[in-house]
Amino acid sequence: MQKIDMNIIFIINPQAGNGAALSAWHRFSKTIDFEYEQYVTEYPGHALQLVEAFKARGRDILVIGFGGDGTMREIAAAAAGSKHVIVASIAAGSGNDFARAYGCFYSAEEIQQYVQHAQTQDTDIGEVLGHNCQLFASSSGIGFDAAVAQAVNRSRIKQWLNKIRLGKLSYFLFVVSTLMTFRTFQLTVESNGEIVNFDRVWLATVSNQPFFGGGMKISPQSKADDGVLELTVVHHLSRLKLLAVFGTVFSGSHTRFQEVVQLSSASFTLSTGHAVPRHVDGDDAGLTKADKLLTYRVAEEKWRQAKLQ
Numbered sequence: 001m002q003k004i005d006m007n008i009i010f011i012i013n014p015q016a017g018n019g020a021a022l023s024a025w026h027r028f029s030k031t032i033d034f035e036y037e038q039y040v041t042e043y044p045g046h047a048l049q050l051v052e053a054f055k056a057r058g059r060d061i062l063v064i065g066f067g068g069d070g071t072m073r074e075i076a077a078a079a080a081g082s083k084h085v086i087v088a089s090i091a092a093g094s095g096n097d098f099a100r101a102y103g104c105f106y107s108a109e110e111i112q113q114y115v116q117h118a119q120t121q122d123t124d125i126g127e128v129l130g131h132n133c134q135l136f137a138s139s140s141g142i143g144f145d146a147a148v149a150q151a152v153n154r155s156r157i158k159q160w161l162n163k164i165r166l167g168k169l170s171y172f173l174f175v176v177s178t179l180m181t182f183r184t185f186q187l188t189v190e191s192n193g194e195i196v197n198f199d200r201v202w203l204a205t206v207s208n209q210p211f212f213g214g215g216m217k218i219s220p221q222s223k224a225d226d227g228v229l230e231l232t233v234v235h236h237l238s239r240l241k242l243l244a245v246f247g248t249v250f251s252g253s254h255t256r257f258q259e260v261v262q263l264s265s266a267s268f269t270l271s272t273g274h275a276v277p278r279h280v281d282g283d284d285a286g287l288t289k290a291d292k293l294l295t296y297r298v299a300e301e302k303w304r305q306a307k308l309q
């Protein structure tokens with residue numbers, strides 16, 4: 001067993017990947033031939049608490065999240081501002097946009113090689129200020145995509161489909177049902193000293209990196225180390241055209257539609273005409289409050305990303 005001069009800690013979310021992450025971890029852990037610690041999260045927010053506690057060790061620690069975007073949001077949020085915690089991941093979620101954007105380990109051997117010359121990159125994290133403060137590593141927004149995430153998370157069908165290994169189908173079913181019932185909204189955006197009004201809005205997403213929704217390149221220009229965020233507003237579309245636009249998001253070519261507006265700024269303040277579903281890194285974050293301001297901005301503190309690409 002190789003001795004490594006850096007704490008290597010795996011945080012495993014057993015719920016990630018529609019419940020498949022724990023068995024994937026058991027298979028992966030058999031291939032590890034170096035010293036490590038492992039923690040299996042027991043509830044939402046647990047990964048964040050674990051990393052907060054690791055920071056007190058006062059030495060370099062490589063924290064590898066074994067989960068999806070929600071797990072990585074907690075780890076990156078807790079690591080923000082720490083000189084010692086280096087964040088990496090193994091993609092074991094459903095969407096894995098964090099791994100897509102920031103890179104990830106595929107094997108234990110790669111981890112062993114990485115720690116020999118551990119290179120890091122100081123990376124932005126976004127924050128949402130309104131009801132309380134929440135941090136996001138990839139994206140956070142309001143509207144149709146958040147409504148789908150809420151419908152999926154709150155339904156019993158998902159648990160049932162997970163049991164028969166058809167968890168991904170639940171996402172598709174809820175995209176279709178939400179498309180039929182979603183009420184578009186009125187949106188006001190303040191950024192760079194200007195106020196812009198949009199009506200019949202389907203979604204408004206603030207991105208720190210290009211991907212969201214499991215591989216959709218919603219914000220092709222986003223870079224996580226440039227000190228700014230990008231806002232994408234999709235509005236004034238019929239249901240049918242929305243589907244057509246969604247089809248182009250995987251390649252990033254949706255930006256040519258005039259109904260897709262993109263803005264870049266270090267801070268955006270949004271308000272909606274009525275309460276609209278909200279997400280933070282793809283996880284259900286409740287509803288906006290009508291006419292209450294929500295500010296999305298780049299947080300002052302950065303997190304140390306393991307530089308893998």
Ligand SMILES: Nc1ncnc2c1ncn2[C@@H]1O[C@H](COP(=O)(O)OP(=O)(O)OP(=O)(O)O)[C@@H](O)[C@H]1O
Nearest residue numbers: 016017041042043044068069070071093094095096
């Ligand atoms: N033991 C647990 N029980 C219930 N929820 C948990 C537990 N541990 C972590 N969580 C929560 O599960 C949520 C979802 O996990 P995660 O986002 O990593 O997986 P995923 O949804 O499959 O992947 P992705 O977001 O990439 O689609 C996280 O926000 C986390 O807070």
